[in-house]
Amino acid sequence: MRKALSILLTAAMATSMLAACGSSTPTATQAPAETKAAETQATTAAEAVAEVTEAAKDAAADGETITVGFAQVGHESDWRTASTNSVQSALSKENGIDLQFVDCDNDSAAQLEAVRNFIQQGVDYIVIDPIVSTGWDTVLTEADDAGIPVIVIDRTIDDSDKYVSWVGSEFTNEGLAAGAWLKAYVADKGISEVNALVISGTTGSSAQIGRSDGFDKYVEAEKWNKIDEQTGDFTQEGGQKVMESYLKSYNGQFNVVVCQNDNEAFGAIDAMKAAGVSYGVDGDVIVISFDACTAGLQKVLAGEINADFQCNPLQGPDCLNIIKKLEAGETVDQKTFMAEPWYVAEDKLTDITYTNNSGKEVTEPLVVVDQAVVDAAY
Amino acid sequence: MMGKAKTLTKNQLFLPFAMMMLVLLINLVKSPDFFAINIQNGVLYGRIIDILNRGSEIAILAVGQTLVVAVSAGTDISVGSVMSLTACGTCMMLAGYGVNSTTTLAVPLAVGILFGLALSMCCGAFNGFLVSKLNIQPMVATLILFTAARAIGLLLCNNQITYIRYEPYKYFGNFIPGCPVPTAIFITVIVVSIVMLFLKKTAMGLYIQSVGINKRAARISGLSSSRICFFCYLICGLCAGIAGIVASSRIYSADSNNIGLNYELDSILAVALGGNSLGGGRFNMAGSIIGAYTIQAITVTLLAMGVSTDQAPVVKAVIVILIVTAQAPAFKAYISERRAKKLVQEKITQNKEAA
Numbered sequence: 218m219r220k221a222l223s224i225l226l227t228a229a230m231a232t233s234m235l236a237a238c239g240s241s242t243p244t245a246t247q248a249p250a251e252t253k254a255a256e257t258q259a260t261t262a263a264e265a266v267a268e269v270t271e272a273a274k275d276a277a278a279d280g281e282t283i284t285v286g287f288a289q290v291g292h293e294s295d296w297r298t299a300s301t302n303s304v305q306s307a308l309s310k311e312n313g314i315d316l317q318f319v320d321c322d323n324d325s326a327a328q329l330e331a332v333r334n335f336i337q338q339g340v341d342y343i344v345i346d347p348i349v350s351t352g353w354d355t356v357l358t359e360a361d362d363a364g365i366p367v368i369v370i371d372r373t374i375d376d377s378d379k380y381v382s383w384v385g386s387e388f389t390n391e392g393l394a395a396g397a398w399l400k401a402y403v404a405d406k407g408i409s410e411v412n413a414l415v416i417s418g419t420t421g422s423s424a425q426i427g428r429s430d431g432f433d434k435y436v437e438a439e440k441w442n443k444i445d446e447q448t449g450d451f452t453q454e455g456g457q458k459v460m461e462s463y464l465k466s467y468n469g470q471f472n473v474v475v476c477q478n479d480n481e482a483f484g485a486i487d488a489m490k491a492a493g494v495s496y497g498v499d500g501d502v503i504v505i506s507f508d509a510c511t512a513g514l515q516k517v518l519a520g521e522i523n524a525d526f527q528c529n530p531l532q533g534p535d536c537l538n539i540i541k542k543l544e545a546g547e548t549v550d551q552k553t554f555m556a557e558p559w560y561v562a563e564d565k566l567t568d569i570t571y572t573n574n575s576g577k578e579v580t581e582p583l584v585v586v587d588q589a590v591v592d593a594a595y
Numbered sequence: 596m597m598g599k600a601k602t603l604t605k606n607q608l609f610l611p612f613a614m615m616m617l618v619l620l621i622n623l624v625k626s627p628d629f630f631a632i633n634i635q636n637g638v639l640y641g642r643i644i645d646i647l648n649r650g651s652e653i654a655i656l657a658v659g660q661t662l663v664v665a666v667s668a669g670t671d672i673s674v675g676s677v678m679s680l681t682a683c684g685t686c687m688m689l690a691g692y693g694v695n696s697t698t699t700l701a702v703p704l705a706v707g708i709l710f711g712l713a714l715s716m717c718c719g720a721f722n723g724f725l726v727s728k729l730n731i732q733p734m735v736a737t738l739i740l741f742t743a744a745r746a747i748g749l750l751l752c753n754n755q756i757t758y759i760r761y762e763p764y765k766y767f768g769n770f771i772p773g774c775p776v777p778t779a780i781f782i783t784v785i786v787v788s789i790v791m792l793f794l795k796k797t798a799m800g801l802y803i804q805s806v807g808i809n810k811r812a813a814r815i816s817g818l819s820s821s822r823i824c825f826f827c828y829l830i831c832g833l834c835a836g837i838a839g840i841v842a843s844s845r846i847y848s849a850d851s852n853n854i855g856l857n858y859e860l861d862s863i864l865a866v867a868l869g870g871n872s873l874g875g876g877r878f879n880m881a882g883s884i885i886g887a888y889t890i891q892a893i894t895v896t897l898l899a900m901g902v903s904t905d906q907a908p909v910v911k912a913v914i915v916i917l918i919v920t921a922q923a924p925a926f927k928a929y930i931s932e933r934r935a936k937k938l939v940q941e942k943i944t945q946n947k948e949a950a
Contacts, residue, residue, distance in 0.1 A: 420903075420905045445901060447898070447901075447903055447904050448903065448904045448905055449904075450853075450904075452850060452853045453846040453848065453850065454842070454845060454846050454850070454853060454854075455853075455904075457845065457846065458649070458898070459898070459904065461645060461649075462642075462645070462895070462898040462899060465640075465641070465642055465645070465899065466899060466901070480756075483846075484846065487769075487846075491636065491638065491769065491770070492635055492636055492640065493635055493636025493637075512696065512758070
């Protein structure tokens with residue numbers, strides 16, 4: 218009797234663990250994606266699509282439909298869903314493209330299988346959002362041999378260069394953007410001294426490394442005083458805890474707080490509120506955040522976050538552009554960085570010119586957040 | 596005088612308490628303003644308050660964990676996940692299924708919280724059933740909910756972080772307007788005193804000890820061993836639920852991935868630091884509570900010293916090794932043996948001199 222029961226229980230446990238694994242794996246990968254919460258940017262996307270639609274209509278009129286295989290990571294977060302929808306709506310029938318979509322559910326073996334399948338079917342293009350960054354050499358060589366161009370989006374592939382282009386976010390640029398904005402903002406406000414506290418993301422994540430590197434360049438160049446940098450793990454509780462400690466260690470000694478995602482910013486804001494420190498637009502402390510998800514933009518609208526730098530999930534239009542260029546026989550850039558708007562709470566500055574990570578001088582407009590911008594966010 | 600000092604050091608609470616003092620002493624040397632407490636923005640403000648406030652979850656968990664360890668010589672490793680499930684259940688109930696941010700509640704606050712606590716008690720009952728009735732090893736039995744509870748919470752919240760932007764919901768983990776003391780401290784005091792009073796006023800504490808020392812002997816002497824064991828797991832589940840609601844209230848949301856993450860380890864550590872044997876039997880609730888605050892004191896100390904939160908676990912591990920070694924019976928035996936040898940040596944030399 219007891220034996221039977223123990224067998225039954227082992228089985229139950231195994232299934233429950235499997236179930237747990239099944240539903241918790243997507244959340245594990247949520248970390249990088251969560252930091253990339255983004256805004257739909259409806260107008261720009263629509264314009265880009267409309268523009269390309271014209272060209273594609275010509276192609277479709279010629280009677281050739283382009284087939285594209287898309288192997289997506291999964292559907293673990295709102296950010297990912299926004300990414301999927303963007304690609305699906307850009308690479309659509311109206312644009313002369315027959316899209317085959319495979320949701321790989323965060324299973325890298327399944328993703329390799331899906332790509333091999335695309336090669337066998339002889340699709341014209343393959344779009345991959347690689348679940349893991351290694352193990353791609355063989356299958357990309359197969360694609361190369363078959364003459365199928367591969368476009369990589371969002372995450373990167375490290376062990377093969379047999380893809381034509383990569384479309385994604387440049388995290389270092391996001392860090393540089395924060396620095397450039399802060400430089401212009403303090404100059405405008407007449408603040409002579411910058412004493413910054415940084416609440417960084419999960420140590421070692423690409424978002425954390427890039428955002429820290431970019432901002433540090435400005436800290437060094439402008440001789441700002443970066444008092445401390447501790448990690449809040451991209452969570453609200455982490456941001457709150459670190460800020461509580463900062464408030465006691467550096468009471469009244471800082472005037473800038475940089476949070477590497479919106480959730481950390483929410484926590485830091487709560488901690489400052491509880492301690493009676495004034496922050497935001499009319500406060501003593503300037504709050505900078507990244508992501509620009511809906512809730513983050515609401516805080517910008519309320520004047521609690523001074524500036525929020527977006528991490529854009531809408532790779533669709535850029536993919537379509539690359540395919541269009543390749544069809545026309547043009548060469549494409551090895552890397553395409555997403556347009557990532559800078560959201561601010563005040564309309565004092567209109568645009569900022571800065572040198573981005575690839576050494577180019579760029580003028581970036583500042584988007585003042587209003588209700589329409591918040592509503593357009595996903 | 597000497598005798599008094601001896602009875603003091605012999606007290607089971609002496610070592611945990613001394614360890615806590617040691618951690619605080621480091622801070623006293625390093626920066627005396629660690630102990631500064633003042634009123635800022637109408638509330639108590641200071642690192643000591645932070646320790647008491649942020650340590651609440653571990654302290655509440657330690658209460659339940661102590662009972663479980665005492666009664667079954669095993670640990671409940673599901674408490675962190677149950678915290679997460681409770682938070683998700685409560686927020687899901689308050690916001691309504693599928694809603695990920697709300698300013699008005701779908702059901703009264705009390706209903707949501709009672710639902711969450713009921714969920715946590717179900718978890719406790721499930722663990723208790725497996726351990727007491729089916730005699731499954733506690734770690735194996737609680738492993739089920741350790742893996743599953745967090746995932747169930749995620750399902751309840753429709754794979755999203757559910758925000759309750761309703762002011763009173765924030766009270767449990769923050770402040771009640773007009774009250775300068777963090778609410779979490781009150782909650783901890785209430786939980787601890789109810790359990791302590793219960794153990795003191797009834798014979799339950801004694802029963803738990805006897806079941807922990809020898810289940811069969813307790814059974815033969817007329818105690819329902821399995822019922823007492825079940826009861827302890829039930830209380831442990833409820834404690835995890837209360838801790839979960841406090842943690843959720845701090846961020847007024849249910850972040851199923853992060854609430855209660857690794858708290859099961861902290862709660863077990865608190866029990867061990869409190870000088871309790873993980874082998875069950877005799878237990879000391881006050882020791883566990885002190886242990887819980889010691890852990891939080893270490894965390895706050897490291898944060899205050901600017902040790903990066905990534906490296907903090909390493910320093911924490913070193914401190915814990917020291918504390919646990921100092922309390923280990925083998926180490927204690929070695930010290931007393933050395934002392935005895937020294938005494939004998941002294942006696943011998945004295946005798947020689949006299950001669």
